[in-house]
Amino acid sequence: MxxxxxxxxxxxxxxxxxQAEPSSLVAFDLDTLRMLKDADPxxxxxxxxxxxxxxCHGDTGVSDDSEDVNIAGLMPSYAYKQMKDYKDKxxxxxxxxKKVRKxxxxxxxxxxxxxxxxxxxxxxxxxxxxxxxxxxxxxxDPERLLKAxxxxxxxxxxxxxxxxxRINGQYKEYLVTTMTEFKEExxxxxxxxxxxxxxxxxxxxxxEALASYYAVPDPE
Amino acid sequence: MQDPxxxxxxxxxxxxxxxxxxxxxxxxxxxxxxxxxxxxxxxPSNVEPIDSATLHLSGEFAEDNLGVKENGDGTLTVxxxxxxxxxxxxxxxxxxxxxxxxxxxxxxxxxxxxxPYTNAATMIVPGYVSxxxxxxxxxxxxxxxxxxxxxxxxxxxWSRLNVVEKSAGGVN
Numbered sequence: 602m603x604x605x606x607x608x609x610x611x612x613x614x615x616x617x618x619x620q621a622e623p624s625s626l627v628a629f630d631l632d633t634l635r636m637l638k639d640a641d642p643x644x645x646x647x648x649x650x651x652x653x654x655x656x657c658h659g660d661t662g663v664s665d666d667s668e669d670v671n672i673a674g675l676m677p678s679y680a681y682k683q684m685k686d687y688k689d690k691x692x693x694x695x696x697x698x699k700k701v702r703k704x705x706x707x708x709x710x711x712x713x714x715x716x717x718x719x720x721x722x723x724x725x726x727x728x729x730x731x732x733x734x735x736x737x738x739x740x741x742d743p744e745r746l747l748k749a750x751x752x753x754x755x756x757x758x759x760x761x762x763x764x765x766x767r768i769n770g771q772y773k774e775y776l777v778t779t780m781t782e783f784k785e786e787x788x789x790x791x792x793x794x795x796x797x798x799x800x801x802x803x804x805x806x807x808x809e810a811l812a813s814y815y816a817v818p819d820p821e
Numbered sequence: 822m823q824d825p826x827x828x829x830x831x832x833x834x835x836x837x838x839x840x841x842x843x844x845x846x847x848x849x850x851x852x853x854x855x856x857x858x859x860x861x862x863x864x865p866s867n868v869e870p871i872d873s874a875t876l877h878l879s880g881e882f883a884e885d886n887l888g889v890k891e892n893g894d895g896t897l898t899v900x901x902x903x904x905x906x907x908x909x910x911x912x913x914x915x916x917x918x919x920x921x922x923x924x925x926x927x928x929x930x931x932x933x934x935x936x937p938y939t940n941a942a943t944m945i946v947p948g949y950v951s952x953x954x955x956x957x958x959x960x961x962x963x964x965x966x967x968x969x970x971x972x973x974x975x976x977x978x979w980s981r982l983n984v985v986e987k988s989a990g991g992v993n
Binding site for chain 2: 623624625626628629630631741743746748749751752753755756761762763765792793794795798
């Protein structure tokens, strides 16, 4: 009985220790910023070819599968953080972990600047905004502590600082999946739970509507 | 005596304006200096440096260490991070008439915090821990607002402070 109690206590402690881990080991300190500044897109292109990134992300960083993320035009700081999070197992993807586990931080930075230089997926025709959607995107909802999308992701969805990504070059399916993952805690590499807090209070209908608004047309 | 600015600027009118600007800067500096000395103004006493870029990795401002903690003497300590564009954790609950020490740090740029209808307010300077102690006599729903312009999303930088009756005893 004592052994069982000890085991349960140890398991509970290990869970609490695991939860105490930071959501990402990436810090945008001077060393990281210098590394990103000095990163070489030519080296990144070589690594991209060697690692066959095009298989999922397309020849130009724009995927031909609406489930996959378009990485062309993503901010280098954001793309670097995601790859480092995959490597550190802070973001869950077996395929991405296999691709990045042997790359060092400088190589990840080179890849990030290479894809950042490629043009983002072209937006489709202008979409209308309902008053509800306008409020969500430009004003937020203080009652629900919901930030306006533009606060972090920019007026046009081009992204903000460091880890506030571009959201206007993705397919709808990817955007819905990502926000749902944040909502259900399937993805938790957002420092200080920024996007988890937002996604938690968004309804499924609002997630659909926001994804439709920001998404580029699906691949043919 | 030759104008020392002549080496870098040929236009006499431009030099004159540079001198006026420098003169005004000195005048304002002297006024501020006398005002600060005369009124015994000084920087906040709690000068506590911290590395803002790595706040989330470990220590007091790591993600799982934020929120309300009860001290041994019945007072509370609230640990929060200000980062573009929010205060984390976004909801804080404290009881009325209880001393609450706020310890706040910025993860990026200069922020401020102000809780309207209370005397809770401070600047949150990157690289330092901001600390103040206050208590809230009236129960209610209050807002933390950023009052230092911190970027394009500044007007979305808010979070909530719930002050509950002390007898209700709810703290999270």
